[in-house]
Amino acid sequence: MSPVTIADVARAAEVSTATVSNALNGTGRLADSTRVRVRTVAASLGYGGAGGPAPRVLGLAVTTYGAHRWNFAGVPYFAQAINAATVAAHARGYALTALPAAPDEASWRTVALAGALLLDSPAGDPVVRILRERGLPLAFDGRPAEPRPGEAWVDNDHDATTRTVLDHLASQGARRIALMAGPGEEHYTLSCLAAYRNWCAEHGTEPYVVPLIPGDDEGRALDPLLSGERRPDALYGIYNPCGRRALAAAARRGLSVPGDLLLVCASEDPAYATTTPPVSTVSLVPDAAMAAAVTALVELIERPGHTPPPVIVPARLLVRASSVRTASRSDTGSRTGS
Structure with missing residues (x-):
């Protein structure tokens, strides 16, 4: 095939070659919509400016904590997400690079990507x-706070999932259910908190919210919550470490799980099946979420002007011994879709 030229991009975008040059190089006085359209057309044609083809590389990043650097690849959900996104990208003819959390601004402005x-x-x-300033196509796993036209997103129904967990705990006799959530400000955390508080209000129960403290591997922040006559009789932790921290805190307080404290944790870690007792977990199904997100991103890159609709991936509750008080229920686990 003949290489794509700047003139080809100009014809396809119905602008001048000077406008294409300004759009790709971030120069000139162009409307944002024009700059984005030209860059999208260039990417779809396989042209990246400077005489070379546009990179067939997708970027992936977890930016939950802003400027804070952290090893998100050590979290089972994100580890599985990276693997699933890589597989999906390769199937569409793209490479995928997992970028570090909170890199310096210069890196984000210069890294060669077709989309992120x-x-x-x-x-x-x-x-x-x-x-966005670069005009790159964007797809989000987790609904963005301010979604824009021309961007795609994939998410779970966190309201329905939270209610499924709380209803399950209530069906096992829980009357004072606590939530371990925060300090994140992303859609996932905020949605789970809102669903929990609404459920408590509807059921006439007092909400108990305890944050996940970074570095508190022994779950010491839970000790005050699990003390006294008004302590919760169930806990739902929405992050991977919550289950282990709750087990450690319950052991220190002399509480049995599930006898004194029912426990559910959102996690993709298969090791929760072998804890004592095995911990019930919520899976956000990263394999399906990433496949949908990569598909949406590639459509944004290759079909300028087309925006894929949002995709909602059902979460799954895997019930194990930690949240079951009914003797007839199996301790080996059962699945419940949200």
Whole structure:
């Protein structure tokens, strides 16, 4: 095939070659819509300016905590998400690179990408601002705080999932259910908190919310919550470490799980099946979420002007011994879709 030229991009975008040059190089006085349209057309044609083809590379980043650097690849959900996104990208003829959390601004402005996947992006995300300024197609895993036309997103129904967990705990006799959530400000955390508080209000129960404290591997922050006559009799932790921290805190307080404390944790970690007792978990199904997100991103890149609709991936509750008081229920687990 003949290489795509700047004139080809100009004809396809119905602008001058000078406008194409300004759009791709971030120069000139162009309307944002024009700059984005030209860059999208260039990417779809396989042209990246400077005489070379546009990179067939997708970026992936987790920007939950803003400028804070952290090893998101060590979290089972994100580890599975990276693997699933890589498989999906390769199937569509793209490479995928997992970028570090909160890199310096210069890196985000210069890294060669055809488009980017952003996971758990909070409001005011500086990385999203930079990528939008570059005119790159964006797809989000986790509904963005300020979705824009021409961007795609994939998510779970966190309201329905939270209610499924709370209803399950209530069916096992729980009357005072606590939630371990925060300090994240991304859609996932905020949605789970809102659903929990609404459920408590509807059922006439007092909400108990305890944050996940970074570095508190022994769950010491739970000790005050699990003390006294008004302590919760069930806990739902929406992050991977919550289950282990709750087990450690319950052991320190002399509480049995599930006898004194029912427990559910959102996690993709298969090791929760072998804890004592095995912990009930919620899976956000990263394999399906990433396949949908990559598909949406590639459509944004290759079909200018087409925006894929949002995709809702059902979460799954895997019931194990930690949240079951009914003797007839199996301790080996059962699945419940949200």
